Amino acid sequence: MAADALFGPDAPRIRTIASGTAFVKELARALASETSLATRPEALADAIIYVPNRRSARALSLALYDAAGEQTILPPDIRALGDLDSGEPPPIAEQALSGAVPPLSGARQLGVLATLVRYYYQSAMGIDLPPASTLSAARELGRLLEQAAMSEDADWSRLETLSLGDLAAHWSRSADFLKIVTKLWPEWLAENRASDPYKERLRAARALAAHWQKSPPAGPVIIAGSTGATPPGRILMRAVLELPMGLIVLPGLDTALNERQWDAVISAPGHPQNTLIRTLKALGRLPESVAPWPGISADAPARARVRLIHEALAPAEETADWRATLEELALAGGQPIEEFVRDGLKGLSVAETPNEAAEAEAAALLMRETLERPGETAALVTPDAGLARRVSALLGRWGIHVPPSAPVPLGRTLAGSLIGLCARWAADPGEPAVLAAVLKHPFVRGKMDSGKLDLYFLRGPRRWKSLDDLAHSIDIRDKLEQHSPFQREDQDEAILLVRRLAGIMEETGSDFSSLEAVTAEEAARRVADLSGAISQTPMPWAGEDGAGASNLLQRLAELGPFLGEMNPEAFADLVDAESSTLPVQTGEPEHPRLSIWGPLEARLQSADRLILAGLNEDVWPEKPPADAFLPRRFRAPLGLNDPEERMGLSAHDFAQLAAAPHVVMLYAARRDDSPAVASRWVWRLRTLAEGAFGERTAKLLKGETRHLLDWVNALQTRGLGSLPADFSAEPKPKKRAPEDWPRRLSVTRVDRLQRDPYSIWAESVLGLRQVDVLGAPLASNLRGTAIHAALDAFEADGVAKDAETLLTLIREELARTGEPESAWAGRLAIWQDVAGWYLDWRRERDVSGGILREVRGEYRSDIAGHPFELSATADRIERTATGALVIVDFKTGLPPTDKAIDAGYDQQMPLQAIIAAKGGFQNVRAAPVEALEYVSIRGRPEARRIGESKSSPKSLAELIAAAEDGYVRLIAAYRDPAAVYASAPRVQFVKYDYGYNLLARRAEWNRDTPGGDGGDE
Missing domain, CATH: 3.40.50.300 (P-loop containing nucleotide triphosphate hydrolases)
Known part of the structure; x- marks a missing residue:
């Protein structure tokens, strides 16, 4: 018999393939050579080969095919042994040999542990944990049970003898909590005549070993590539050593370890050889008894590499003098x-x-x-x-x-993400962000065009609760927005889609918003129906991720009886939590040469x-x-x-x-x-x-x-090498518009042209419009619009002029705009003070000449040789007994100071005075402007007239004159073809982001400028 024979009475029973060697290829090469596989395709048909995981099993199948000369063979029975990290269980195909009842499924075991966790928290602490938290604790307990099963000497009864006195209080509570593992879990298994899935792995391995002892397999039995990290694996290894044609092939064992190094490695669990050495010890073998794999001849660099790696990862006490170690290794190899x-x-x-x-x-x-x-x-x-x-x-x-x-978590796959979104959508069908995500999902967007609904009607503050409310909100949206960017056809299209969605939810019974509680089993079924109805056929059940989604829903249904009823939001959390724990292979084709x-x-x-x-x-x-x-x-x-x-x-x-x-x-x-x-x-x-x-x-x-x-x-820097040293990414666009542009601006946009010319250029020249955030909180400008509408309605004829009426109008307008009821309740006392103050303020007004509200006005003139129209909408214009005008502007924030107006950056009111003096406001004849008054409707309401305080740098007349001269020069300057539309050139005067900071990439070029972080300024 050849010295390198793999099988036979004198052949080594344990071999190793050295580190750095193509393990699977060398294993297949030697097996094919030993059995003449190229000429006897059936030579390995009776063999059983255990490898660590399914991927290595596939690789070995391919390697055997290659080693046989790429011809058809009768393959051996290649089984995944399972290892400590892969999550693949040790082999339990021979389960019936153990004679035990079938073990609990993973979901059922988790459900039982979750029930015990829930019972513990309810009885010991009076706390009812949410399902996702319950399952999280149950998984931790399951991990401990698995570790105990994988530890041959584990004994939970010792927990009672351990001293807890010097530990923090929470560890003492944890020890009490572990009674679930030590007492309640075994009791439940006994009462229900169930088998512990972790211990069943050991039973199955022992049963298989006993079966082999009585009826040895006819062909070779090989365990290859396993480190023996698990007790079931070591049981099978011991059994294989007793078989006539048994063989163990260890990966990368260091056979050069001396006795001192052996002891050091055993006491160092973090060392790469530790598990292999402990496995050999359990098998009663020494490293020197392990033979190298035949046919591998390592050259000097390969041997030196292995020795270097092993020494670099040696236990700390073995590395005190690495220079001496290197000299010893070099001397052994006869090299300097x-x-x-x-x-x-x-x-x-x-x-x-x-x-x-x-x-x-x-x-x-x-x-x-x-x-x-x-x-x-x-x-x-x-x-x-x-x-x-x-x-x-x-x-x-x-x-x-x-x-x-x-593998990736199921929640990150297309099918898994759709299931999670549908569970979240079922809990609240009108939630704008979730609804938009569902409609934009790749499985859905080809079936339903949600472009108009998303762009125009789901963004901004939420003004609806249900899908029916959303359809009504869309129907009246044009009445709420004076300058809406959408057409009636867009509204009708969006309403049709919303009603279609409502119909799908009704057919599938998946609207959980009106339910106080659901069961996981029933909710999973309805969410499955919703996912199938909303997506393109056959999605979301096709492919690897589709199978994973089906597995998820089946798992949830199996967990349902253990978790009891839960609110719909808790069910959505449960779906997300379970999706994150289920790994799924993407099933994408591999590259032939890269991995x-x-x-x-x-x-x-x-x-x-x-x-x-x-x-x-x-x-x-x-x-x-x-x-x-x-x-x-x-x-x-x-x-x-x-x-x-x-x-x-x-x-x-x-x-x-x-x-x-x-x-x-x-x-x-x-x-x-x-x-x-x-x-x-x-x-x-x-x-x-x-x-x-x-x-x-x-x-x-x-x-x-x-x-x-x-x-x-x-x-990373391609294209930047030729840029000048003082290069800046700051955008400085020019007009690209007709010679007489801008032709028309409102008084507020004149201010904006001063503060942030880039935003005007992007909006008016490029035609880019800021899109609101989905489900955004009520913005200050919308809140201000609602307050203006309430005050205007309060002044209408036939409306009672009392505080209760005013509060009712403010509340209705804020609700219509999208402010939640909780915000109103939280500020009710403030609004009551504001209403009282406003009534006192209006009683003191001189309105003998009449008042007009929400008055539109415009003033046309020539600037730089071309016509220009200045427009405005005044909140309130009063005519006094003398015929003079008082223009009132309501603010829900702080009004600008006279100094800011004098600086030229808050010209709204002085420019309105110019329009009024020229007779530009509708139904308001030209007259001198006696006062410009700001009225702050906020926590501390106040009224202030421009140019009348002692600290004002100029009188009202001077401020108006300066504004007229300034806006003419401003428009003329920006009509110049050479004008640059910079982004917030004077950032200290910018009150907030107009919505174009990201487009201007301010965060990239303005880090050293105060307020230049790309956010609100």
């Missing part, structure tokens, strides 16, 4: 120390990027460069899902489609070039999550595994990948706009290399990334 380290770093590059955006650019560039090399493959490996998506998007600019292979993997997907995978990105501390490796209900120091006394073991598995993944022939490591100096620290693995590798090269290490580690950051910088 610098040659040994140089060999180890050959093909390895490390690059620090300024931030995560530059890191994504660098990764995308490396992947794009790979395609320039015929036949070469590359894979990005990162645990940062956001970074993976960003790299995928950046590759798209070159027409390269490389989807991340890691984006998470660390779990990368296990046992290989590529010609590996790009390891996101290598920042707390990203990779990720910090172990804290237990919600258990102090960490109690884990060991309870027999629970150390959370650092997951760190060790993560370190093992990294070591496997970092030992590949061509590796680029990337990390960011800043993440989320905050300083970031390189991963401990990168730091320790660099420190080890510095033991040989000192200051030259940084240059050596750049490797093939020597020019990478220059490329990234060129991409």
Whole structure:
């Protein structure tokens, strides 16, 4: 028998494939060679092969096909063993062998735990938790139960003996809460004759092992690529060692460990070899008894790389003198120390990027460069899902489609997001933001055109409750807005769509707004009907995400009996919470040469070039999550595994990948706009290399990334190299309009032309109109319009002139405009004071000559050789006994001071005086203007006349004269073709954002200007 034979009485039963080797390909190569698979396609038909997860199972199937010469074979039975991190359960296909009742489904188990959590909070604290919070606590308990099942020595009964006296009070309560796990959960299982799903995994593994002992499989049984991190996995490993053709293939075991290092690794759960060593210990084997995989001959650089990686990740007490360690390693290889380290770093590059955006650019560039090399493959490996998506998007600019292979939460898929939106919509059908999101969803927008409804009628403050109210609001909208941008046809189209939506909700029974409570089962069914009715057929049930959506609704229905009744908003929260916990594969086709993997997907995978990105501390490796209900120091006394073991598995993944022939490591100096620290693995590798090269290490580690950051910088700043040093992104557009533009402006827009010329240019020349925010709170200008309308209605003939009537009118107008009833109730006392003050004010008025309200006026004149029309609407014009005019302007905020008027930036009232003096107001004959009066209708109401205070710099007549001269010069200046329409050139006089700051990109060029942050100024 050949020395490298895989099967036989004298063949090693445990082997290892070295780190940095293409594990799956080498496994398939040797199996195909051993069994003559190329000439005997059925040679492995009786074999059973366990691999860590389903992705590696698919990869092995393809590798066996390739190893057989790309011919049809009878494949072995390849099963996913399941590992600690993947979320895939260990094999329970042989469930019937255990003789136990079927275990609870995941949803049923979660529901039972949620019931116990809810009972605990109700009985112990008198609190009724919302369903989403209940399920969150139940998941934490489920995680503890799983960890206990995966810890061979776990014993919850020890919890009673632990001292809680020195702990904070909340930990004492947590210990009491854990009685759900220690007492209530076992009691429920016993009463209901149910099987614990976690312990059932152990039972199934033991039953399979016993079955193999009685009836050994005829063919080979192989466990390949598993570290043995779970008790069921170790049970099967022990059973495989007893089989005639059993074989265990460990990934990347360090067989050179001496006894001292063995002990150090066992006591360091975060070490990459820890799990493998503990597995060997459980199997009663030593590292030196493990044979290498046949047919693999590592060259000097490959051996040096593995030794460097293993030493860089060695326990801290083993790294006290890395220089001595390097000398020992170099001596063992018969090389000088610098040659040994140089060999180890050959093909390895490390690059620090300024931030995560530059890191994504660098990764995308490396992947794009790979395609320039015929036949070469590359894979990005990162645990940062956001970074993976960003790299995928950046590759798209070159027409390269490389989807991340890691599953995404169902809520982030199209089908999942529609289910969540429909659940939220059912709770409140009239909610504008949710309604707009539903109608714009990709599954819906092709079926229903919501453009007019969204643009004109859903934005701004909400003025309706139900869909019927919305249809009525649209019908009368033209009566509320004097200068509406829509036509009657737009209103009719929007009303038709709203009524169609109301009909769908009625048919599906999915309007929950009138219900106090729903059950998860019934609500899930109705939301499913609503989602199907609103979307295009066959959405949202097609594809991987459609299957995930069906699974979600089935899960909710299964949880329903345990959660009881809940209000509709709580059901929507429940849908969102459950969607975030259900992973879904996107099902997108993979690129033939490029891949984006998470660390779990990368296990046992290989590529010609590996790009390891996101290598920042707390990203990779990720910090172990804290237990919600258990102090960490109690884990060991309870027999629970150390959370650092997951760190060790993560370190093992990294070591496997970092030992590949061509590796680029990337990390960011800043993440989320905050300083970031390189991963401990990168730091320790660099420190080890510095033991040989000192200051030259940084240059050596750049490797093939020597020019990478220059490329990234060129991409991010392309086109800016030829710009002058004093370049500014500030927009300074010119008119692009007829020679005599502007031809007409209202007095308020004259002020705006002074304050923010850019907004006038964008609105009037470009024709861009600001669109209101969906469901925005009532804006101050709309509140002011409502107050004006109430005061105008109060002055009408036949209306009682008392405080109660005025308050009623103000309340009605504010409600019509969209102010919620709660806001009115909160300010009722203020409005009562305002109403009393207003009645006193109007009683003292001299209106013997009559009053006019909401009076439109205009004044035409020639400016710079062309006609110009100045227009205005006066809130109130009074004629006194002498025939003079008093113009009153109602303000719901602070009126401008005389100094501001004198500065030329608040000319509304003086310009109205000019129109009045010229006889420009309708039904108001020309007369001298005696006074311009501001009346503030606010918390502290007051009336003030312009130019009459001692602090006023000028008299009223002087202010009016200055305004007339100023507006003429202003219009003439902006009619000049060379005029520049700058964005808020005198920002200190700008009261608020007119809506065009984002268009002007003020935040990019005005950071050093007071108030220049792109927001309200």
